[in-house]
Amino acid sequence: xxxxxxxxxxxxxxxxxxxxxxxxxxxxxxxxxxxxxxxxxxxxxxxxxxxxxxxxxxxxxxxxxxxxxxxxxxxxxxxxxxxxxxxxxxxxxxxxxxxxxxxxxxxxxxxxxx
Amino acid sequence: xxxxxxxxxxxxxxxxxxxxxxxxxxxxxxxxxxxxxxxxxxxxxxxxxxxxxxxxxxxxxxxxxxxxxxxxxxxxxxxxxxxxxxxxxxxxxxxxxxxxxxxxxxxxxxxxxx
Numbered sequence: 001x002x003x004x005x006x007x008x009x010x011x012x013x014x015x016x017x018x019x020x021x022x023x024x025x026x027x028x029x030x031x032x033x034x035x036x037x038x039x040x041x042x043x044x045x046x047x048x049x050x051x052x053x054x055x056x057x058x059x060x061x062x063x064x065x066x067x068x069x070x071x072x073x074x075x076x077x078x079x080x081x082x083x084x085x086x087x088x089x090x091x092x093x094x095x096x097x098x099x100x101x102x103x104x105x106x107x108x109x110x111x112x113x114x
Numbered sequence: 115x116x117x118x119x120x121x122x123x124x125x126x127x128x129x130x131x132x133x134x135x136x137x138x139x140x141x142x143x144x145x146x147x148x149x150x151x152x153x154x155x156x157x158x159x160x161x162x163x164x165x166x167x168x169x170x171x172x173x174x175x176x177x178x179x180x181x182x183x184x185x186x187x188x189x190x191x192x193x194x195x196x197x198x199x200x201x202x203x204x205x206x207x208x209x210x211x212x213x214x215x216x217x218x219x220x221x222x223x224x225x226x227x228x
Binding site: 092 | 159218
């Protein structure tokens with residue numbers, strides 16, 4: 001079975017541009033979460049979606065937005081890119097939104113903002 | 115979510131047990147202890163989680179103290195492939211909470227040496 005897939009794997013943008021990152025969860029998983037990982041730090045929570053509704057949001061500016069589609073895939077959008085947005089963006093899926101669920105992570109999208 | 119404290123780095127000889135400590139003194143009664151690891155250039159991988167009792171699976175054992183203020187992840191026979199950053203996370207127990215919005219720290223970089 002395919003794991004969590006993310007696209008693209010690498011991306012280079014310039015300041016002020018907009019970017020869309022995509023995530024396909026494991027088949028049957030209904031919850032998708034997004035994390036940002038800056039070099040040398042642990043992943044930082046951005047959003048969680050379950051059944052196409054936002055169920056959690058981390059401490060990120062409104063430039064960051066996301067959505068989940070009927071097939072449970074998800075997009076993360078970042079507007080007006082800043083140099084500090086350069087990071088590895090990770091998507092994770094789980095079967096349900098529950099405390100006892102394992103998270104399965106993709107390999108991430110490496111975003112570089114120049 | 116409760117804050118966790120881990121040593122920044124540890125070494126372990128190949129074939130020996132690796133014992134990774136974690137302090138979570140502010141953990142609340144309904145918060146779980148989770149362990150994930152991240153091998154270079156990959157997304158985090160789930161290892162194990164527990165609430166009160168010790169847990170064991172095919173990857174590792176989790177020992178939680180009776181007062182739940184600390185825990186130890188044990189890799190019984192470390193191999194070179196276990197070299198990674200190991201994250202201890204306490205959380206996910208709030209109402210409506212889930213593993214989707216976990217708070218990662220900087221983790222422990224475990225180096226397994228031949």
